[in-house]
Amino acid sequence: MIYTASRYILIPLYLVSFLFLGTSVLQAQEADLKEGETIFKQRCSSCHRVEGTLIGPQLLGVSAKYASDREWLYNWVRNSPALIQSGDEKAVALYEQYNKQLMSPHPDLEDQQIENILAWVEESVVVTKQPVTPEGGQPVISPSIYYAVLGLVGLLVLISLLLIVITAFLVTAVQSKEQQEEVTIADVWARTKMILGNKFVITAIAAIALMGGTVKFVTDARAIGLHQGYMPEQPIKFSHKLHAGTHQIQCEYCHSGVTKSKNAWIPSVNVCMNCHKYIEQGPQYGKDEIAKVRAAYDNNEPIEWVRIHNLPDHAYFNHAQHVVVGGQQCQTCHGPVEEMEVVYQYTTLGMGWCIECHRETKVKDLGKETDFTVEDMGGLDCMRCHY
């Protein structure tokens, strides 16, 4: 009796609390979501993904799963080792399920912050499912295409030469027939030379060569110092496709300078070790490559990466300016890194390319686009980048 009675009382209570929970999620301010995102990127994303298991379970659905067990969830997040130690059944089961990997405690997180993370996780599914479209990105012209074009041109030249020789042979043959003489190679050669010696042909060939040369010279000269497509070999076969693509680790998790400094920086080894303390083996290169990271950490020897994106010394570029104030996506300049097995320089990083973007891009005020382009705000001044 008591049981059923309590059920009748509790059900509406549950409903109401669910409603509250629901509305609170709905009403969650943008700022709360933003905070959730920040915390997720800073603390969770090394072990958890929104969807799919990484080291720990996926976070999508966690909110619903523990809807009635919030306190337990908070305790788990704040100090899971203690919970496991205390012999809590659910905790131990979870621990066993995920290869006995302890989740590092986050004692400073408040309830609301944990809610913010969960709220963001649910929200983000909509966002992350959208394909990332690089703004202003251009297809890479790989050197092989260039040589193919060159080969094609060469082939065309050969064919036209052959055609000229054939024409000369035919003309000679017709003439020989008329004059009833033997066709000699000397005659064919003389005829070929005659055709080639035609002033019009010479002028045409010279003009084409000159034009082609000039175009080639100008484009090459303009590309001096630009290294679009530069794809050096790195000391460790680090796959951005795996980390940023498959596992969807946020760029800022490793390149955390991007919001604070002019340098986005390559992460220090201790950042790699946040995950690779636990992950010894990768799907592609096995243990060898990860072993290099661990060796660097153990021997206190930095990894000497090859720098891909090089700006000349007289150009000043600030990542924080573009990412935080300008709200630019990493992909705008760096291309679809999450699809790159080996990273290469996607854009030219030349001054013309910078200027072009400054002319078109609208600046932001409180996160919203305004009517003014960067140029209107003085973004083409020399001393924005050169001092």
Place this chain on the structure above:
Amino acid sequence: MKKPTYWRGLEELEQSPEFLEQAKNEFPTDISLDEALSQASDDSLDFSSNRRDFLKVLGFGISAATLAACVEGPVKKAIPYVNKPDDIIPGVANWYASTTSSGVPVLVKTREGRPIKLEGNPDSPITKGGLSAIDQASVLNLYDDDRLKSPMKGENSADWETVDKEIATKLAAIKANGGKVRILSGTVNSPSTQQIIDDFLAGFEDGAHVSYDPVSTSALNKAHEAAFGVKAAPSYHFDQAEVIVGFSCDFLGAWLSPVEFAADYMVNRNPDGKMSRHYQFESLLTNTGAKADLRFPLNPSQEGVAILNLYNKVAAKLGQPTIPSVPAYSVAMNGLDKAAEDLVAAAGKSLVVCGTNNVGSQTVVAAINQMLNNYGTTLDINNPAYYQKGDDEALQSLANELGSVDALIVYGANPAFDSAFGSTFAEKIPGLGLSVSLAYKGDETSALCQYTCPDHHYLESWGDVQQKGNHLSLVQPTIHPIFDTRQAAQTLLKWSGSTETYHSYLKNYWETNYFTQGGDFRTFWNETLRKGIFLPANTSGTASYQLADENLLSAANGMKQGFSENPVDGEFDLVFYEKVSIRDGKTSANNPWLQEMPDPITKAVWDNYLTIPYDYHKKSGLKNNDVVKVTFGGNEVYMPVLVQTGQAKNTLAIAVGYGSTKAGKTARRANGEVLGGQQVAGTNAYPFTTLQNGAVSYSVSGAKVDKTALNYAIGLTQTFNTLYDPNIGERFGADFDRSEHIIQEANYEDYKKSNGHYATFLKEKAEHRKHLVTLWDSHFEDPETSRFIHWKMAIDLNKCTGCGSCIVACQAENNVPVVGKKEILTRREMAWIRLDRYYSGNPDNPDVVFQPMMCQHCDNAPCETVCPVLATVHSHEGINQMAYNRCVGTRYCANNCPYKVRRFNWFNYYNSESKFGDFYTHSELGRLVMNPDVTVRFRGVMEKCSFCVQRLQESKLKAKIAANSTYAKPEDGKVQTACQQSCPTGAIVFGDFNDPNSEVSKLFRDKRSYTVLEDVKTLPSVGYMTLVRNRSDEEVEFKHEERQAARSYLAESDTH
């Protein structure tokens, strides 16, 4: 042609043909590149070329360009940390509070773990954010190649273990025998280090600590010991003073704590607020004399009697007993009577200061201040200042007993070089049982010592400093020790037998002595470390005046010695003085920034020289660069002559701090040269000082001067980049004086009137301005609606003391190269900001105006219109931009600049090796000091002041990130250029002119505001504030007559 009212050098005043020729040419034509380079030893840069060379270069150039186009760029590495320290964000500077070795609280800017710039600690009442040139430059000493790199045993490097063991053994033996142990140091103002020294010495039966200062103020301390029982200098409060009388005391330039004094002094120098009155009696022209309202040149041997006369005049007015039998002495305009009258009228709010190291003078000056009731207001002996604690007599007794000393430890001092007893130390140190130097850099004394145990640079050290009774600050390391050095305090601690680290000793010391408020010590310590300073409560009313009358009388008797009202012709008083840029030479002699900073008054670089008064120049015909033989008391010195207007008649002067052969390669470059078998210039002046009446005297009398046939070029920059144009008279009429469009000044009495000369002048100017038109309307947006910032700078000529701190700050911030004296002599200095020093009036006692001059960022910039490649164009924020990579080096811009502020890179000053001197820029270590946010300029490009655009961009970005908006602008006052930040007096104000509430836009609307060469209609973004001197109309009239007299005197001498 009319002579200019304001002139920067005698050449300009006397219109010498060489000067007129030089003024015509923007760039020196007399020294060709070929010549300059063929003089150099290295032939690889020899530019003397012929047609074949040209073709070779052409051919190489084309093929090189072709190859460069094909070859991939070099592979660059990106090497991250293994474990990134949490507080380091690569690309963002970290700031730490610390204290310089001279005891000035600073903030240290570090980038990726290396200190690159210093700024005064704004929380400290001593600096208020400002910093002197010499302290600014001290960061460069950290990266000095000449530093000691490991402990030394004799001339060989050793390791710490060996050295420690051997010294410990020797010390133990001395201890067992009850031997004499002496520690000789400079001023030790670290309480914890002092404790360590005392504890160390307490372990010996006969241990004593002696400290001295190369340029001593021990008389000041001694006089206060006699008068108040406190052996220290009082704290000075110039901000409380309404009347200031100075006797040979350069408190704005080189005396005790000039940054503090300058800031305080300027509090009462506001013509629209409180305007103090400043009399200066001095033998040499100093920065302080230059700022004084009335300045009276006075011979050193007359100074004592002048002070006594002032005492008597003040005493008479206050109805107190006077000092009997004082010879009468008077100066122009009855200056002493006026001073006495003003002092008495402002009793309790006045201040008499004396910079002479003479116990008698200091005692009488203290007595005058006591009589005027100034102790407690403008002077505070209860919270004394410990800037200089040296004791000259103690040094003398140590020198006398040196033969019997068993162990001498020298710490932070170089007695063999910079003391009056140098020869005694040099002679006796090698014979001592144990001699140890704790110097951080090799010097004359450490070369004589058995062991040298190098100290850290202060930026690598822990420590504390007590500047005043109520002001302490902490020192914290900002970089890991670069070499195998050890902090001196740690060394002594170790030799005392302790195993404690100095860091923990320091913390314990502070916990015991300064941690009184209760609570958690860690919190207190961390907070103090963060702030850098600790201000204990003031102590009040313990010291009382106790000077007996007979002591005053005996002090007075000593001051009359050697006085004669009219000095004998041809007999001179020779003064040894500190230059503002080099001071005592201890840390500055090997610092190229300081060596190349023009002296604020003489405007000479890289040398010491003999300054002679103007009247002697007229009488004897001696000119600049003539070498003379100076004979005095059995010594003779060969020195080049520099004619110094304003120097007292019958006075000569030589700067100390030069002549060190062991201080390093930069110091050696400033040591003159041997000409005709004689060492000319670069003479060490310390050995010529003598102990007199218990204090070292820095002047000798009876010096004689003989001309020689030799000639020595002094790097004199005073008329470089002159704004003066001798041809302009032809265009604007014979009466046109361009110098009056450069400097504007007024006198206070007239300034206050609504119908005076100044008011009339302002009206005329306003009328004149209406007729100025511009073709470039697009450069001027309506400030009300503009979304842009318009950066402008206002410089108050009233507040500028000419100390040169801005020059070094700019050099440190903007990677301005050092070029060396040879390049200076060809007028190729590179400083972006120069301090023009203008004289006017009577050359025997001229008025002086300092004018910082940098790129004026004109809105109608003449340089922009002539650049053929648009390398210099205007920005939306009013900055005249310079794109180095676009510059092809036509130099048209510099030719067209009326302010002469553009600098051309004739060479690669940053890596051209021995061509111009082996400076810090030529070593890996030295280059660590460079600012990574500023491009290092290459040969063949023009450069100039950028308004510190990197600092502006940084502040703008911070504001934008904070507000999450591209429209956000930094708060007024948050953006500071390097020169502004460093200025001790706040003479430079910078900000957004488009913001009507910003400080700078208010100053631009002030009636004192004007721009230089306004008639050229360049519309500069740098404005100046008229100089106002606190003179009565009557005094102005007197000065005017003096000027007229000088004119005829000049004209007379011109014809002979």
